[in-house]
Amino acid sequence: xxxxxxxxxxxxxxxxxxxxxxxxxxxxxxxxxxxxxxxxxxxxxxxxxxxxxxxxxxxxxxxxxxxxxxxxxxxxxxxxxxxxxxxxxxxxxxxxxxxxxxxxxxxxxxxxxxxxxxxxxxxxxxxxxxxxxxxxxxxxxxxxxxxxxxxxxxxxxxxxxxxxxxxxxxxxxxxxxxxxxxxxxxxxxxxxxxxxxxxxxxxxxxxxxxxxxxxxxxxxxxxxxxxxxxxxxxxxxxxxxxxxxxxxxxxxxxxxxxxxxxxxxxxxxxxxxxxxxxxxxxxxxxxxxxxxxxxxxxxxxxxxxxxxxxxxxxxxxxxxxxxxxxxxx
Amino acid sequence: xxxxxxxxxxxxxxxxxxxxxxxxxxxxxxxxxxxxxxxxxxxxxxxxxxxxxxxxxxxxxxxxxxxxxxxxxxxxxxxxxxxxxxxxxxxxxxxxxxxxxxxxxxxxxxxxxxxxxxxxxxxxxxxxxxxxxxxxxxxxxxxxxxxxxxxxxxxxxxxxxxxxxxxxxxxxxxxxxxxxxxxxxxxxxxxxxxxxxxxxxxxxxxxxxxxxxxxxxxxxxxxxxxxxxxxxxxxxxxxxxxxxxxxxxxxxxxxxxxxxxxxxxxxxxxxxxxxxxxxxxxxxxxxxxxxxxxxxxxxxxxxxxxxxxxxxxxxxxxxxxxxxxxxxxxxxxxxxxxxxxxxxxxxxxxxxxxxxxxxxxxxxxxxxxxxxxxxxxxxxxxxxxxxxxxxxxxxxxxxxxxxxxxxxxxxxxxxxxxxxxxxxxxxxxxxxxxxxxxxxxxxxxxxxxxxxxxxxxxxxxxxxxxxxxxxxxxxxxxxxxxxxxxxxxxxxxxxxxxxx
Numbered sequence: 001x002x003x004x005x006x007x008x009x010x011x012x013x014x015x016x017x018x019x020x021x022x023x024x025x026x027x028x029x030x031x032x033x034x035x036x037x038x039x040x041x042x043x044x045x046x047x048x049x050x051x052x053x054x055x056x057x058x059x060x061x062x063x064x065x066x067x068x069x070x071x072x073x074x075x076x077x078x079x080x081x082x083x084x085x086x087x088x089x090x091x092x093x094x095x096x097x098x099x100x101x102x103x104x105x106x107x108x109x110x111x112x113x114x115x116x117x118x119x120x121x122x123x124x125x126x127x128x129x130x131x132x133x134x135x136x137x138x139x140x141x142x143x144x145x146x147x148x149x150x151x152x153x154x155x156x157x158x159x160x161x162x163x164x165x166x167x168x169x170x171x172x173x174x175x176x177x178x179x180x181x182x183x184x185x186x187x188x189x190x191x192x193x194x195x196x197x198x199x200x201x202x203x204x205x206x207x208x209x210x211x212x213x214x215x216x217x218x219x220x221x222x223x224x225x226x227x228x229x230x231x232x233x234x235x236x237x238x239x240x241x242x243x244x245x246x247x248x249x250x251x252x253x254x255x256x257x258x259x260x261x262x263x264x265x266x267x268x269x270x271x272x273x274x275x276x277x278x279x280x281x282x283x284x285x286x287x288x289x290x291x292x293x294x295x296x297x298x299x300x301x302x303x304x305x306x307x308x309x310x311x312x313x314x315x316x317x318x319x320x321x322x323x324x325x326x327x328x329x
Numbered sequence: 330x331x332x333x334x335x336x337x338x339x340x341x342x343x344x345x346x347x348x349x350x351x352x353x354x355x356x357x358x359x360x361x362x363x364x365x366x367x368x369x370x371x372x373x374x375x376x377x378x379x380x381x382x383x384x385x386x387x388x389x390x391x392x393x394x395x396x397x398x399x400x401x402x403x404x405x406x407x408x409x410x411x412x413x414x415x416x417x418x419x420x421x422x423x424x425x426x427x428x429x430x431x432x433x434x435x436x437x438x439x440x441x442x443x444x445x446x447x448x449x450x451x452x453x454x455x456x457x458x459x460x461x462x463x464x465x466x467x468x469x470x471x472x473x474x475x476x477x478x479x480x481x482x483x484x485x486x487x488x489x490x491x492x493x494x495x496x497x498x499x500x501x502x503x504x505x506x507x508x509x510x511x512x513x514x515x516x517x518x519x520x521x522x523x524x525x526x527x528x529x530x531x532x533x534x535x536x537x538x539x540x541x542x543x544x545x546x547x548x549x550x551x552x553x554x555x556x557x558x559x560x561x562x563x564x565x566x567x568x569x570x571x572x573x574x575x576x577x578x579x580x581x582x583x584x585x586x587x588x589x590x591x592x593x594x595x596x597x598x599x600x601x602x603x604x605x606x607x608x609x610x611x612x613x614x615x616x617x618x619x620x621x622x623x624x625x626x627x628x629x630x631x632x633x634x635x636x637x638x639x640x641x642x643x644x645x646x647x648x649x650x651x652x653x654x655x656x657x658x659x660x661x662x663x664x665x666x667x668x669x670x671x672x673x674x675x676x677x678x679x680x681x682x683x684x685x686x687x688x689x690x691x692x693x694x695x696x697x698x699x700x701x702x703x704x705x706x707x708x709x710x711x712x713x714x715x716x717x718x719x720x721x722x723x724x725x726x727x728x729x730x731x732x733x734x735x736x737x738x739x740x741x742x743x744x745x746x747x748x749x750x751x752x753x754x755x756x757x758x759x760x761x762x763x764x765x766x767x768x769x770x771x772x773x774x775x776x777x778x779x780x781x782x783x784x785x786x787x788x789x790x791x792x793x794x795x796x797x798x799x800x801x802x803x804x805x806x807x808x809x810x811x812x813x814x815x816x817x818x819x820x821x822x823x824x825x826x827x828x829x
Contacts, residue, residue, distance in 0.1 A: 044375060044736075045372075045375035045376055045378065045379075046374065046375035046378045046659075046660040046663055047659075047663070048663070050375075050378075051378070051663050051666075051667055054379045054382070055382060071737065072375075072736075072737070073736070073737065073738075074531075074736060075527065075528060075530065075531055075736070075738070076527045076528075076530035076531065077530075079527060079530070080527050080528065080530075083527065114527065157787070160784070160785060165515070165518065166515075166516065166517055166518030167518040186784060186785075186787070187784075188473075188781050188784050188785060189515055189516055189518075189781075190781070191515055191777060192659070194652050194653045194654075194659055194662070195596060195597065197652050198469060198596040198646075198652050198654065199472065199473075199596075201469050201650065201652065202469030202470060202471070202472055202596070203469075203470075204472040204473065204785060205785070217651055217666075217671050217672050217673045218651065218652075218673055220671055220673065221651065221671070221673030221674045221675050222674075223673065223674060288669070289667065292666055292667060292668075292669045293666065293667075327517065327518050327519060
């Protein structure tokens with residue numbers, strides 16, 4: 001009996017010492033990465049962000065040398081996942097994918113959120129973005145944004161448009177346009193891009209505000225027309241359609257696909273992550289994925305990304321204040 | 330003759346050895362996912378989507394489609410055997426399927442649901458093949474006003490579903506509606522009744538509620554009773570449905586197929602609603618509605634057919650317009666896009682291989698499922714021989730793991746347990762759980778559609794009457810309500826007279 005107890009104590013001691021030694025060892029050698037990296041996505045498996053980041057993570061792990069494990073934590077429009085990463089240990093083993101969406105840049109100006117986009121995160125890389133666009137059916141009388149605006153001006157509240165969801169980046173693009181153009185439209189939230197498109201095609205509404213990638217196949221199929229989209233400059237992947245900017249409206253709303261680490265993550269770690277994801281991004285196969293998804297390339301390195309996020313955060317703060325955009329209570 | 334060449338091309342694609350293999354993998358995975366409580370086709374397809382990046386688009390879609398309709402076959406299994414819906418669309422199957430099992434007729438119940446699924450699935454594919462583009466254009470006419478009226482009708486059917494006291498069924502229905510109010514207000518974007526809990530922003534999910542009030546509470550209820558399932562032994566007399574069973578089920582299967590297909594093509598329509606509606610219709614048209622809830626085979630045959638027809642129908646808008654009409658189809662759209670195929674009205678002409686190949690595979694897949702599921706009936710019935718002390722902990726584990734696997738959320742596990750306890754208490758007090766689940770599912774859909782309609786009409790309620798399809802559903806609803814009220818009054822008068 002005593003012998004047994006002694007043995008157990010001895011084993012515990014040995015294990016304990018080994019563990020402590022092990023921990024000391026990891027602290028002593030900053031040989032990042034030495035275990036799998038958890039990449040959190042705030043959206044469900046199979047959604048557009050998931051389809052974009054999974055192949056990217058697959059490629060990045062070859063360069064990083066450890067698996068990059070995609071974890072889907074859907075909830076609250078990406079806010080639950082953002083909160084989780086904001087509170088995670090800044091060791092480079094937990095990173096946030098899909099950084100730079102409406103929940104990070106726009107929503108915090110409208111509603112209290114459980115994180116601070118600028119203070120809680122270190123942007124690692126920005127990869128691409130997509131704009132929001134105004135669409136009408138091919139048989140619609142409005143051929144241009146001007147014709148649309150003219151009609152809407154003469155008939156306040158008469159034009160109804162479907163959109164994916166209240167307070168989403170896509171929806172607020174339409175609200176900003178309304179305010180700038182001095183028109184009044186009736187928005188119908190539908191809970192997603194496809195239902196909004198269904199409503200437009202089914203002639204229940206006159207127009208739709210949609211993420212451009214969602215609607216582009218229908219543009220190509222000759223069912224709908226894009227009157228304007230919200231990038232500062234035309235992108236060749238949305239050929240033929242104009243931007244709001246060239247029509248005189250400074251609307252630069254875009255949903256970004258970027259990666260961020262929790263604030264305090266060591267510089268070397270961020271560099272390693274950046275380099276691995278840059279190589280993954282430049283992969284020919286991935287560039288193909290980008291085009292198929294309908295996202296516009298917008299590669300920025302760590303420094304540029306940090307600047308870009310700060311600028312865009314400021315931009316949304318200013319524009320919501322200037323135009324008086326709020327969530328209706 | 331064009332059709333014939335197309336169909337032949339479809340079969341030649343579907344019968345290609347690689348595609349055949351993926352079809353088999355899909356339907357097998359689908360059956361298993363259907364059997365596992367919690368894990369439904371939506372979650373399963375989402376998990377498997379990344380795998381399809383590495384295989385061509387035709388086998389990808391064939392496999393994913395197989396999972397979807399395969400899950401409808403598997404979903405009824407646990408409903409019938411242990412009163413736990415394997416899939417939300419099989420909630421109503423619990424009502425009569427489990428009663429049949431208690432009466433020793435688990436075999437016929439499982440058999441008829443496999444056969445009904447096969448007939449309905451095949452029926453759905455035939456219509457899909459013949460009429461996809463015009464049907465898709467028709468379905469688009471179905472806007473928020475039409476959908477809200479259809480859901481009002483569905484809600485009235487909730488009251489019919491219970492086999493106990495209608496008042497209690499309605500109370501549970503109302504509670505379900507109240508629960509469905511939790512979460513983000515779809516129209517204004519404001520969180521409601523979330524008490525500052527971010528996890529509640531998306532609302533109380535259907536899966537945690539269903540698994541809680543059916544699965545967990547079932548385990549609790551069974552822990553109390555000491556092994557008293559000698560009834561089950563009689564099961565082995567007839568594993569397969571009798572001639573009478575077939576006769577009783579023929580019309581429900583036919584009606585379920587038609588109804589399921591119709592609901593399946595609608596925007597926002599789902600296989601879940603179709604099964605509820607089918608149950609309500611069967612109970613309504615039946616000559617012996619009192620048998621429903623006590624093991625009527627029609628109550629299994631109808632809904633199980635309807636949910637399968639709806640899965641085939643859901644492909645209509647996706648393949649002919651490129652616009653998905655429900656969440657599962659949205660994932661399929663993702664699978665198509667990631668392979669560089671442009672979805673849209675030109676898909677059928679640009680990608681005949683894909684369109685006709687998927688259709689061909691659905692015939693093959695449904696046949697495979699029938700061949701897979703009928704022999705399994707005997708095996709599943711054996712599950713009932715497993716002693717409770719082993720079966721119950723296993724059910725508990727499957728339920729909890731199933732729920733966790735969907736969103737990896739501990740909060741949802743907590744919800745499951747809370748609803749398990751709630752379900753246990755309420756079932757002890759003779760409240761039925763099916764109306765609760767139905768309301769939790771219908772509530773958010775109805776609210777959104779109703780408020781969208783009013784936004785479209787700028788606040789005028791006339792939109793529900795002036796649109797003919799909407800008016801049609803409302804008239805049926807009113808007739809149903811009036812009929813119930815009249816028969817209630819007549820009965821009361823008869824009783825008072827007799828007492829005098």
